Amino acid sequence: xxxxxxxxxxxxxxxxxxxxxxxxxxxxxxxxxxxxxxxxxxxxxxxxxxxxxxxxxxxxxxxxxxxxxxxxxxxxxxxxxxxxxxxxxxxxxxxxxxxxxxxxxxxxxxxxxxxxxxxxxxxxxxxxxxxxxxxxxxxxxxxxxxxxxxxxxxxxxxxxxxxxxxxxxxxxxxxxxxxxxxxxxxxx
Numbered sequence: 001x002x003x004x005x006x007x008x009x010x011x012x013x014x015x016x017x018x019x020x021x022x023x024x025x026x027x028x029x030x031x032x033x034x035x036x037x038x039x040x041x042x043x044x045x046x047x048x049x050x051x052x053x054x055x056x057x058x059x060x061x062x063x064x065x066x067x068x069x070x071x072x073x074x075x076x077x078x079x080x081x082x083x084x085x086x087x088x089x090x091x092x093x094x095x096x097x098x099x100x101x102x103x104x105x106x107x108x109x110x111x112x113x114x115x116x117x118x119x120x121x122x123x124x125x126x127x128x129x130x131x132x133x134x135x136x137x138x139x140x141x142x143x144x145x146x147x148x149x150x151x152x153x154x155x156x157x158x159x160x161x162x163x164x165x166x167x168x169x170x171x172x173x174x175x176x177x178x179x180x181x182x183x184x185x186x187x188x
Contacts, residue, residue: 040178042070042099044185046089048157048164049101052185056099056178063104063153063173065120070099070177071155078141078168085138087163093175101180102155102164106148107173113145118156118166127158130166143169 040056049068056070063069072093073079082088083097091098105128106112106120113119118128130142143166148154152170156162165171 041183044101046101047188048159048162049180050182050185050187053183054101054185055181055183057181059176059178063107063176065104065107065110067104068101068180069104069155070101070180071153071171072099072175072177073097073168074171074175076168082163082168085134087134099177100155100164102157102162104153105156105165106154106170108148108150108152110154111145111147112143112154112165112170114142114166120154125156127160128156128166129160131160135161140167142166146170 042054042056044051044054054070059067059069073082073088073095075095079088079095079097083095088100089098090096093099105118105125110121113122114130116130118125118130131140133139146169148170151173153165153173153176154170155165157164
Protein backbone atom coordinates (compact mmCIF):
# COMPACT_ATOMS: atom_id res chain seq x y z
CA UNK A 1 0.00 0.00 0.00
CA UNK A 2 2.96 2.28 0.40
CA UNK A 3 3.72 2.19 -3.29
CA UNK A 4 0.46 3.82 -4.47
CA UNK A 5 0.83 6.63 -1.91
CA UNK A 6 4.37 7.42 -3.12
CA UNK A 7 3.20 7.34 -6.72
CA UNK A 8 0.32 9.64 -5.83
CA UNK A 9 2.65 12.04 -3.98
CA UNK A 10 5.10 12.00 -6.90
CA UNK A 11 2.26 12.78 -9.36
CA UNK A 12 1.07 15.61 -7.14
CA UNK A 13 4.59 17.09 -6.98
CA UNK A 14 4.89 16.81 -10.78
CA UNK A 15 1.56 18.58 -11.23
CA UNK A 16 2.63 21.38 -8.88
CA UNK A 17 5.92 21.75 -10.76
CA UNK A 18 4.07 21.80 -14.10
CA UNK A 19 1.64 24.43 -12.80
CA UNK A 20 4.51 26.59 -11.52
CA UNK A 21 6.41 26.25 -14.81
CA UNK A 22 3.28 27.10 -16.78
CA UNK A 23 2.52 30.12 -14.58
CA UNK A 24 6.07 31.47 -14.81
CA UNK A 25 6.07 30.96 -18.59
CA UNK A 26 2.72 32.74 -18.99
CA UNK A 27 3.92 35.63 -16.83
CA UNK A 28 7.16 35.92 -18.85
CA UNK A 29 5.25 35.91 -22.15
CA UNK A 30 2.88 38.57 -20.80
CA UNK A 31 5.78 40.79 -19.70
CA UNK A 32 7.52 40.43 -23.06
CA UNK A 33 4.26 41.11 -24.93
CA UNK A 34 3.39 44.20 -22.89
CA UNK A 35 6.94 45.52 -23.15
CA UNK A 36 6.85 45.06 -26.93
CA UNK A 37 3.42 46.66 -27.25
CA UNK A 38 4.24 49.70 -25.13
CA UNK A 39 7.66 49.90 -26.82
CA UNK A 40 5.85 50.45 -30.11
CA UNK A 41 6.51 47.05 -31.63
CA UNK A 42 3.88 45.57 -33.93
CA UNK A 43 3.63 42.49 -36.12
CA UNK A 44 2.58 43.07 -39.72
CA UNK A 45 0.69 40.16 -41.25
CA UNK A 46 -0.55 41.99 -44.37
CA UNK A 47 1.18 41.95 -47.75
CA UNK A 48 1.15 45.76 -48.18
CA UNK A 49 4.61 45.87 -46.58
CA UNK A 50 7.07 43.11 -45.62
CA UNK A 51 5.75 40.62 -43.08
CA UNK A 52 7.21 40.57 -39.60
CA UNK A 53 8.17 42.78 -36.69
CA UNK A 54 8.00 46.57 -37.03
CA UNK A 55 8.46 49.45 -34.62
CA UNK A 56 6.48 52.68 -34.37
CA UNK A 57 9.08 55.46 -34.11
CA UNK A 58 7.83 58.81 -32.79
CA UNK A 59 7.42 61.50 -35.46
CA UNK A 60 8.37 64.89 -34.01
CA UNK A 61 7.67 66.88 -37.17
CA UNK A 62 4.99 67.18 -39.82
CA UNK A 63 4.82 64.23 -42.20
CA UNK A 64 6.54 64.64 -45.56
CA UNK A 65 6.30 62.84 -48.89
CA UNK A 66 8.25 59.61 -48.64
CA UNK A 67 7.57 58.91 -44.97
CA UNK A 68 6.54 55.33 -44.24
CA UNK A 69 4.07 55.63 -41.37
CA UNK A 70 1.81 53.72 -39.02
CA UNK A 71 -1.60 55.39 -39.15
CA UNK A 72 -5.01 54.73 -37.67
CA UNK A 73 -7.58 54.68 -40.46
CA UNK A 74 -10.36 57.26 -40.03
CA UNK A 75 -13.90 56.19 -39.24
CA UNK A 76 -15.41 56.85 -42.67
CA UNK A 77 -17.96 55.02 -44.80
CA UNK A 78 -15.18 53.76 -47.12
CA UNK A 79 -13.18 52.38 -44.19
CA UNK A 80 -16.27 50.78 -42.64
CA UNK A 81 -17.04 49.13 -45.99
CA UNK A 82 -13.43 47.90 -46.19
CA UNK A 83 -13.75 46.39 -42.71
CA UNK A 84 -16.99 44.64 -43.69
CA UNK A 85 -15.24 43.22 -46.76
CA UNK A 86 -12.37 41.91 -44.64
CA UNK A 87 -9.64 44.23 -45.96
CA UNK A 88 -8.75 45.57 -42.50
CA UNK A 89 -7.77 43.75 -39.31
CA UNK A 90 -8.97 44.37 -35.77
CA UNK A 91 -6.80 46.45 -33.47
CA UNK A 92 -6.63 49.29 -30.99
CA UNK A 93 -7.28 52.26 -33.29
CA UNK A 94 -10.67 54.03 -33.16
CA UNK A 95 -13.34 51.74 -34.55
CA UNK A 96 -11.27 48.81 -33.22
CA UNK A 97 -9.11 48.72 -36.35
CA UNK A 98 -5.43 47.86 -36.62
CA UNK A 99 -3.08 50.62 -37.76
CA UNK A 100 -2.02 50.61 -41.41
CA UNK A 101 1.55 50.87 -42.72
CA UNK A 102 1.56 53.19 -45.74
CA UNK A 103 3.80 55.69 -47.53
CA UNK A 104 2.89 59.36 -47.65
CA UNK A 105 2.77 60.33 -51.35
CA UNK A 106 1.08 63.73 -51.02
CA UNK A 107 0.60 66.32 -48.28
CA UNK A 108 -1.66 69.33 -47.84
CA UNK A 109 -1.87 71.54 -50.92
CA UNK A 110 -0.75 68.92 -53.44
CA UNK A 111 -3.10 67.94 -56.25
CA UNK A 112 -3.98 64.26 -56.64
CA UNK A 113 -5.39 62.93 -59.90
CA UNK A 114 -6.77 59.40 -60.07
CA UNK A 115 -7.45 57.68 -63.36
CA UNK A 116 -5.91 54.34 -64.35
CA UNK A 117 -2.97 55.37 -62.12
CA UNK A 118 -2.32 58.05 -59.53
CA UNK A 119 -0.56 61.32 -60.24
CA UNK A 120 0.51 63.89 -57.68
CA UNK A 121 1.10 67.39 -59.05
CA UNK A 122 1.23 65.79 -62.51
CA UNK A 123 3.90 63.21 -61.57
CA UNK A 124 3.06 59.51 -61.81
CA UNK A 125 3.19 57.61 -58.51
CA UNK A 126 5.14 54.35 -58.99
CA UNK A 127 3.05 51.15 -58.86
CA UNK A 128 -0.21 53.05 -58.43
CA UNK A 129 -2.56 51.26 -60.83
CA UNK A 130 -6.14 51.67 -59.66
CA UNK A 131 -8.16 48.45 -59.52
CA UNK A 132 -11.79 48.41 -60.64
CA UNK A 133 -12.56 45.26 -58.60
CA UNK A 134 -11.14 43.54 -55.53
CA UNK A 135 -9.79 39.98 -55.44
CA UNK A 136 -13.33 38.59 -55.11
CA UNK A 137 -14.69 40.54 -58.09
CA UNK A 138 -16.52 43.18 -56.04
CA UNK A 139 -16.43 46.71 -57.47
CA UNK A 140 -14.10 49.24 -55.83
CA UNK A 141 -14.94 52.91 -55.54
CA UNK A 142 -11.97 55.13 -56.19
CA UNK A 143 -11.36 58.49 -54.60
CA UNK A 144 -12.11 61.43 -56.87
CA UNK A 145 -9.42 63.92 -57.85
CA UNK A 146 -8.65 66.88 -55.64
CA UNK A 147 -6.23 68.88 -53.55
CA UNK A 148 -5.13 67.30 -50.28
CA UNK A 149 -6.76 69.39 -47.51
CA UNK A 150 -4.90 71.15 -44.71
CA UNK A 151 -3.57 68.72 -42.04
CA UNK A 152 -4.24 65.65 -44.20
CA UNK A 153 -2.05 63.20 -46.14
CA UNK A 154 -2.57 60.92 -49.13
CA UNK A 155 -1.30 57.37 -48.53
CA UNK A 156 -0.09 54.65 -50.88
CA UNK A 157 1.43 51.18 -50.93
CA UNK A 158 3.05 49.72 -54.02
CA UNK A 159 1.39 46.35 -53.30
CA UNK A 160 -1.19 45.90 -56.09
CA UNK A 161 -3.97 44.80 -53.71
CA UNK A 162 -3.38 47.54 -51.15
CA UNK A 163 -6.35 49.39 -49.71
CA UNK A 164 -5.09 52.94 -49.44
CA UNK A 165 -5.97 56.55 -50.32
CA UNK A 166 -6.68 55.53 -53.91
CA UNK A 167 -9.95 54.21 -52.48
CA UNK A 168 -10.56 56.10 -49.22
CA UNK A 169 -8.98 59.47 -50.04
CA UNK A 170 -6.77 61.71 -47.91
CA UNK A 171 -6.75 61.10 -44.15
CA UNK A 172 -6.05 63.32 -41.14
CA UNK A 173 -2.34 63.53 -40.34
CA UNK A 174 -3.39 63.45 -36.69
CA UNK A 175 -4.01 59.70 -37.14
CA UNK A 176 -0.29 59.08 -37.70
CA UNK A 177 1.13 57.08 -34.81
CA UNK A 178 4.73 57.47 -36.00
CA UNK A 179 7.20 56.34 -38.60
CA UNK A 180 7.27 52.64 -39.48
CA UNK A 181 10.68 51.02 -38.98
CA UNK A 182 11.39 47.43 -40.03
CA UNK A 183 12.92 45.37 -37.23
CA UNK A 184 12.75 41.76 -38.40
CA UNK A 185 10.82 41.33 -41.64
CA UNK A 186 10.47 39.07 -44.63
CA UNK A 187 9.26 40.13 -48.07
CA UNK A 188 7.84 37.03 -49.84
